[in-house]
Amino acid sequence: MQAWQVHQNGEPSEAMRLEEVQQPTPGDGQVLLKVRAANINFPDVLMCRGHYQVRPPLPFTPGVEICGETEDGRRVIANPALPYGGFAEYAVADAAGLLPAPESLDDAETAALHIGYQTGWFGLHRRAHLEAGETLLVHAAAGGVGSAAVQLGKAAGATVIGVVGGADKAVVARELGCDVVIDRRTEDVVAAVKEATGGRGADVIYDPVGGDAYTQSTKVVAFEGRIVVVGFASGTIPSPSLNHALVKNYSILGLHWGLYATKNPKLILHCHEQLTDLAARGVIKPLVSERVPLSGAAAAVQRVADGVTTGRVTILPSLEDTSSENGAAA
Incomplete structure (x- = not known):
């Protein structure tokens, strides 16, 4: 073969x-x-x-x-x-x-x-407990991992802000259903998020990028907000300032989806059933x-x-x- x-x-x-x-x-x-x-x-x-x-x-x-x-x-x-x-x-x-x-x-x-959507489901629902009506910020929203999070966020009833790199990716993010799209190459991400949220910031931030994206997240996370750390596609692993998390009252949540296969495999099957239902209803694709x-x-x-x-x-x-x-x- x-x-x-x-x-x-x-x-x-x-x-x-x-x-x-x-x-x-x-x-x-x-x-x-x-x-x-x-x-x-x-x-x-x-x-x-x-x-x-x-x-x-x-x-x-x-x-x-x-x-x-x-x-x-x-x-x-x-x-x-x-x-x-x-x-x-x-x-x-x-x-x-x-x-x-x-x-x-x-x-x-x-x-x-499987991987991208399970990661998104566990990150948004199991770790961040995203609720309908909250604002979700997704970094790399037009990518494989980000696009899944955008669809799952919309399915959960959240307002979704997508950050992308380039005009072509901005088009994709809009087609995915992002309510607000920010092109990090031409816009000030922090200023744009604050403007879109009336200065409040995002309740949940989904970050598969790390580096500068994580730094931006800490500046726009809302009171009692949650930053979900999914990966470091930028190649830079940030070192969070815990005093900043304390002063602003937000949570930093790590997600290692693969651990569920050994720690709680029944949840993976449950998640798959949820995703299969969402796909059958045309909510995610x-x-x-x-x-x-x-x-x-x-x-x-x-x-x-x-x-x-x-x-x-x-x-x-x-x-x-x-x-x-x-x-x-x-």
């Missing part, structure tokens, strides 16, 4: 190689899955670079989120068991972690439903901006690494590769 392999850490476009390899053999408690679609996540970038907290042995196949097909024909969502990741024709996954694919979503949308064939995976992962994509980029091994499409399909 064909699979992308990382033999040496580096940038995805250089580290990933498409090779002919043996089909993986499932271990105890695992199943073999045909990959119908594999979603690209920022952890895939970090693993290629060797910067992620999980460091699979070299060589490994990236791809931590897929829509797969079981040997008996069931369509499922899975997190592949590394080193046999999803950027391949076949992957393996723990049988206990399989989730049924929503009938309302196609393969690419299904592959993009993963934004898949690109669908690329397996041969285009390395270039696609690099685009995610460079921060030039919107929504989700999904790899479909069955998609025909044509030069006229430059490895991408609409």
Whole structure:
């Protein structure tokens, strides 16, 4: 079978190689899955670079989120068991972690439903307890993680402010349903948020970026507001001033979604049921901006690494590769 392999850490476009390899053999408690679609996540970038907290042995196949097909024909969502990741024709996954694919979503949308939306649901509902009528600020609102939070925030009845980087991403954020969109490249984020909220600030701030975005968050968080720290796509991990949190009376909440798989796995299933219902009602729908064939995976992962994509980029091994499409399909 064909699979992308990382033999040496580096940038995805250089580290990933498409090779002919043996089909993986499932271990105890695992199943073999045909990959119908594999979603690209920022952890895939970090693993290629060797910067992620999980460091699979070299060589490994990236791809931590897929829509797969079981040997008996069931369509499922899975997190592949590394080193046999999803950027391949076949992957393996723990049988206990399989989730049924929503009938309302196609393969690419299904592959993009799990990590980003579960992270958003846990961050907004389990950690921040977002309430209807509150104001939610989402950094990187047009990205894969941010777009999920925007949709979930609107579904919860919040007023959503989206911060983006660039006019094209501002268009996407508006289409997602943001009530207010702020382009950090041309606007003063702090001033714009204060203006939009009448000086009160945001009740909940969803931050997958870190760095300057976190600093801005501390300046616009409302009284009794909650900042949910999801990740550090900027590459800079901020050091919060706890005296500032004390004086302004706000909370800093960390979210490590993966811990729920071991600490409280029933909540992951409960969340999936909630997301499946929201998808069936058309309230949420993963934004898949690109669908690329397996041969285009390395270039696609690099685009995610460079921060030039919107929504989700999904790899479909069955998609025909044509030069006229430059490895991408609409």
